Amino acid sequence: MSTQAEGPSTDQREIDERWMREAIAEARRAEAHGEVPVGAVLVADGAIIARGHNLRERAQDPTAHAELIALKAAAARSRTWRLSGVTVYVTLEPCPMCAGALVNARVDRVVWGAADPKAGATETLYSIGSDERLNHRFEVCAGVLADECGSLLTDFFRRIRAARRGH
Amino acid sequence: MSTQAEGPSTDQREIDERWMREAIAEARRAEAHGEVPVGAVLVADGAIIARGHNLRERAQDPTAHAELIALKAAAARSRTWRLSGVTVYVTLEPCPMCAGALVNARVDRVVWGAADPKAGATETLYSIGSDERLNHRFEVCAGVLADECGSLLTDFFRRIRAARRGH
Numbered sequence: 001m002s003t004q005a006e007g008p009s010t011d012q013r014e015i016d017e018r019w020m021r022e023a024i025a026e027a028r029r030a031e032a033h034g035e036v037p038v039g040a041v042l043v044a045d046g047a048i049i050a051r052g053h054n055l056r057e058r059a060q061d062p063t064a065h066a067e068l069i070a071l072k073a074a075a076a077r078s079r080t081w082r083l084s085g086v087t088v089y090v091t092l093e094p095c096p097m098c099a100g101a102l103v104n105a106r107v108d109r110v111v112w113g114a115a116d117p118k119a120g121a122t123e124t125l126y127s128i129g130s131d132e133r134l135n136h137r138f139e140v141c142a143g144v145l146a147d148e149c150g151s152l153l154t155d156f157f158r159r160i161r162a163a164r165r166g167h
Numbered sequence: 168m169s170t171q172a173e174g175p176s177t178d179q180r181e182i183d184e185r186w187m188r189e190a191i192a193e194a195r196r197a198e199a200h201g202e203v204p205v206g207a208v209l210v211a212d213g214a215i216i217a218r219g220h221n222l223r224e225r226a227q228d229p230t231a232h233a234e235l236i237a238l239k240a241a242a243a244r245s246r247t248w249r250l251s252g253v254t255v256y257v258t259l260e261p262c263p264m265c266a267g268a269l270v271n272a273r274v275d276r277v278v279w280g281a282a283d284p285k286a287g288a289t290e291t292l293y294s295i296g297s298d299e300r301l302n303h304r305f306e307v308c309a310g311v312l313a314d315e316c317g318s319l320l321t322d323f324f325r326r327i328r329a330a331r332r333g334h
Binding site (some may be wrong): 060062126 | 174224226228229230235239247248249250257262263264266268269271272273285286288293295298300301302
C-alpha cells in the first residue's frame, strides 16, 4: 500500500509506464519492417484511441513519423482536429515537426521515453509545447522507460552498422 | 535589359513571384471552401511537382496544412521521402510543424509570402531551417508578394468577424 505522499505520483507513473509499453510495442512493429524503431499511442479517457509507428521508408513519406500517423488516425476516429484531453505516449522525444503537430492538435500531455540529442523539440533543442508565444501548450513528462526506449534505437543502429561492415 | 548587378536577382525575383502566384491560387482554393487561405506549391527543375492548400476544417486533420499536403504529394509522386532539389513556395511563413517537415524532407529552399507573428518558425519565432544543430538546413527567402499573401488572410478574418457580428 502506498503512502499518501507517494501515492498519486506512483499511480501516474504506473499508468504512464503501462501506456509507454504499448508505444514500445509499436516501435517494435516499425523495427520488424526495418524502420527506425519509434512508436506512439494516443490515450483518452483511459483507453488507446490511436497507434502509430515510424513508416518513413516503407511509405517513402517524410512526414510518416509515429506521432503524426497516430494524430491523423485519432483525428479521423474522433472526427475532429482538436484532440483536447488526449495524452500522447511516444518512445522518442518528438522532432520539431511532431512537436509542432502536437501543438496544432491541442493535445493535453506528451509523455516520451528517450531524449533525442539531434532533433528533440520539447526539451532538448527546443521547448515547443511550453512556448508561451504559441497558441497552445501541453504538459511534458520526459524519460518514462527511457532506457528501454533508447536501447531499441541504439541496438537498431548497432545492427545496421554491423551489417554494413559485413558482419 | 537589366544591368549585370541587378540581373540575376531580378530574374530570381521574377521566377519566385511567378511560383508564388501559383501558391496564392492554391490559397484561394482553400478560401473557396471556407478554410484559412494558405497555399503552397513545390517546384523542381522549373515545374510544379505538387500543390497543397489548407484543409484543416474540411479534413478535420490537425496536420492538413498546405505545406504538409504538398510535401506528401511530392514524395508520393517522386517515390522518395528525400525531396532534394525542391523549392517550396508558401503564402504564409511555415509553423513549427511545417518548418520541421521541410527539414525532414530535405528541401533546398523555402520561399514564403507573409510573416506569421503567432507561429512563424523559419524567421519570426524560430529559425528552424537554419539551425546548425538539426541534420538539414534550407535557404529561406521571405516576403515574396507579402502584401498580397497577407491581404488574403486579413480579408478572410475581417469577413469572419463581420459575419459573427451579423453583418
